[in-house]
Amino acid sequence: MDVLHPEQDGGPEGTPGRRRFLAVAAAGAAALTLESLTFAQGAEASAQGAPPQSGEETRTISGHLDTGVADFVYLPVEVPPGVRKISVSYSYDKPSVPSGTPGNSCDIGVFDERGTALGGRGFRGWSGGFRTAFEIGNSEATPGYLPGPVGEGTWHVVLGPYQVAPQGLNYQVQVTLTYGPDGPAAPRHYPARRAKGRGRAWYRGDCHLHTVHSDGRRQPSEVAAGARAAGLDFIVSTDHNTSSAHAVWGEYAGADLLIVTGEEVTTRNGHWLALGLPAGDWIDWRYRTRDDAFPRFARQVRRGGGLVVPAHMYCAYVACQWKFGFDDADATEVWTGPWTYDDEHAVSTWDQKIGEAVRSGGRWIPAMGNSDAHSEPQVIGLPHNVVRADDLSTDAIMDGIRAGHSYLAESSAVQLTFTATGNGRQAGIGEKLTVPADAPVDVRLDVKGVPNGTVRFLTDEGQMHQESLDAGGEGSVVWRTTASLAAYVRAEVRHLMANGSPGQGNTMGDALLFGSMAALTNPIFLAAARH
Numbered sequence: 001m002d003v004l005h006p007e008q009d010g011g012p013e014g015t016p017g018r019r020r021f022l023a024v025a026a027a028g029a030a031a032l033t034l035e036s037l038t039f040a041q042g043a044e045a046s047a048q049g050a051p052p053q054s055g056e057e058t059r060t061i062s063g064h065l066d067t068g069v070a071d072f073v074y075l076p077v078e079v080p081p082g083v084r085k086i087s088v089s090y091s092y093d094k095p096s097v098p099s100g101t102p103g104n105s106c107d108i109g110v111f112d113e114r115g116t117a118l119g120g121r122g123f124r125g126w127s128g129g130f131r132t133a134f135e136i137g138n139s140e141a142t143p144g145y146l147p148g149p150v151g152e153g154t155w156h157v158v159l160g161p162y163q164v165a166p167q168g169l170n171y172q173v174q175v176t177l178t179y180g181p182d183g184p185a186a187p188r189h190y191p192a193r194r195a196k197g198r199g200r201a202w203y204r205g206d207c208h209l210h211t212v213h214s215d216g217r218r219q220p221s222e223v224a225a226g227a228r229a230a231g232l233d234f235i236v237s238t239d240h241n242t243s244s245a246h247a248v249w250g251e252y253a254g255a256d257l258l259i260v261t262g263e264e265v266t267t268r269n270g271h272w273l274a275l276g277l278p279a280g281d282w283i284d285w286r287y288r289t290r291d292d293a294f295p296r297f298a299r300q301v302r303r304g305g306g307l308v309v310p311a312h313m314y315c316a317y318v319a320c321q322w323k324f325g326f327d328d329a330d331a332t333e334v335w336t337g338p339w340t341y342d343d344e345h346a347v348s349t350w351d352q353k354i355g356e357a358v359r360s361g362g363r364w365i366p367a368m369g370n371s372d373a374h375s376e377p378q379v380i381g382l383p384h385n386v387v388r389a390d391d392l393s394t395d396a397i398m399d400g401i402r403a404g405h406s407y408l409a410e411s412s413a414v415q416l417t418f419t420a421t422g423n424g425r426q427a428g429i430g431e432k433l434t435v436p437a438d439a440p441v442d443v444r445l446d447v448k449g450v451p452n453g454t455v456r457f458l459t460d461e462g463q464m465h466q467e468s469l470d471a472g473g474e475g476s477v478v479w480r481t482t483a484s485l486a487a488y489v490r491a492e493v494r495h496l497m498a499n500g501s502p503g504q505g506n507t508m509g510d511a512l513l514f515g516s517m518a519a520l521t522n523p524i525f526l527a528a529a530r531h
Contacts (some may be wrong), residue, residue: 016074029071029268029286031116036076036154037061039177053082056179062172067164071268072286075157077175083150085178086110086195088157089133092171094210102318104169105129107160109241110136110145113153118293119284119300124148126241128160128266130215139183143213144242147186150177162268162319189250190279191237195234196255197392204412205234205397206384207275207480208264208311208333208370214239217375224252224259230381233392233414234258236275240266243282246485260394264311269323271315273370275335276306276398289323298328309368309397312336314345330402334370335383339516347520351490354523355460358487366404366430366522383410383517388429397479404522413449418491420444420524422483430522437484437528445491448474450518454494454502459486468502481526488523 042059061075079086090108097103109126116122125145127134134142141147161169172258197203209223210216216239218226227235237259239245246261253259261276264287274283275298281304287293302490307330313322315336326332332353334346350367369383386407389400398407407416407429418427420433422441425434435441447457451473457465464486465479481489495515496502502515 016173029288029291031072031074031286032070033074033156034061034063034076036078037175038078039080042181046339051110056178056439058174058176060172060174062170063453064162065161065169065171067166067168069161069169071160071162071165071288073159073161075159075173075175077157079113079150079152079155080175081152082178083133083177084182085137085153086150086155086174086365087133087135087178088173090157090159090171090173091132092169095165095167097165098272099403101166102163104165105161105163105318105527106169106171108134109158109160109163110134111156111158113151113155116156116158118286119297122156124155124280125244126147127215128240133373137178137183138238139186141186141209141244144239144244144401146242146244149182153349156516163372176457186247188247188280190246191249191253191259193258193260193395194391195253195258197233197258198219200390201392202386202388203233203397204381204384204409205232205236205258205399206230206371206373206381207236207260207262207309207368207401208238208273208336208372209235209247209380210239210374211237213242213245213296214264215374216283218373220248221244221252223380223501224249224257226380226492228257230379230384232257232381232384234260234397235380236260236262236273237467238262238264238275240264241285243280244276246277246279258392258394260396260397262306266319267294267324268319269321270313271320271322272324272329273309273311274301274306275309275401276304276491277301292509294324295328302330305398307331307402308455310331311370312372312481313348313349314342316342329365329367331368333370335408335517336372337378338382343517347517348465352459354412354488354490358460358525364404364523364525366401366406367520368401368406369408369520381411382479384412385409386416390437406430407519407521408517410517411449414493414519415446415448415494416445416491416519416521418444418521418524420489420526427524429524432527434526434527434529435482435483438482441481441526442478443481443489443491444476445478445493445521447493447519450493450495451494452494452502452512453518456492456494456514458490459489459493463484464489466502483526483528486526488525490523491519491521492517494518
């Protein structure tokens, strides 16, 4: 199989030469590794027993990847002692392709001398396809990359050609080593794991946000300001495949805003959120479903007290649709950004999973809603989660989400109270009400902030009640059932449809049955008492 045809410059003499590649059976996705790229000046000085004191040295490699190349292509770089900074740039061609045929797209990142083992310690940064160049030194690094010493040994620049045109992909990588003493270590400002809070209360937070540390265009300061403007109490940092932003968030957190560290893990078979990671922790993404690696990294997240959350499960982009199942999920994102048919489908799948859990007596999976905001005009907090937690702390918020004590809202103007009351007892969102099988149970939803909204109550049988709110957007809706008729009840609040209709109820039609979502609750479970 000859899928990689690299050429490099020939060193000081400039004589180009063909280079072989090595196929590697990685613990995760399939990979290819080139032979090492060496630097004459550094090697010369090292042979003389003293590292270079100053100056820089550049090498360039170019090559061709055919369609069907492995997920990751590694370029080993032999870094001699005495290197102060490593700089990498790359480019690749984008030939015209027929309509409907994927064109070339190639990501980039780097691992240091500690190696490329799946989940290992060598990770030093990733920028996907968002940047064409990056630098790493002890004092600073390009966003997405981790500052620190440029240690002696074999580094690996990694290319991720996730789409290759029929003509193949021609690439060029340039690596520059700058010699000299390390500068001072970069400061680390990790955010505190607790903010002031209001004790046991409902807290609002967006758990899927991006900055310039991955493919977002907002600075962390802008995201924090946007969260405050949206009336949020907490946010989670989820830049793609890197933990580099963790060390800057401490500057922008405060008594009024808890900032939780996390990551969006973008595998070749779907994206997932690792929420509540210990600051600085990184989760590997280099695997597919067939590699059977996802459960390992899900366990890693949980050991640190975090949550595993599949993201935008029906996203139509390449590698975005969720393929790993839900056995290792702690919650699932069913509403991502402005409401679309993808979200409608995700809510339907989630509701089906609730029914399966009820039938089997197994674990149910709470729903989440997040903005996935990257840049203007995407709105931070549209939607977000309103979580009942004992405190405004990372651990308490994660506990509230894990338990399903939460509802989803499009903005801080939307307020819900959802309860089920029967036989002298009451349960709230994510809780269970146990009553005699035929005892009346009153399900009540109090709503604010959804003018002319449509309230829907849904059970394991589907929609059982629908009622409209007035133009003021405030009201209470009550519906009676029993534990023999409903195993769970959840509520939705929808906007009017484009034609001004509240929705089509249970009838079938060509269009969406209802308008866009304004709010969505996790269920209240009803159980018949055993005598």
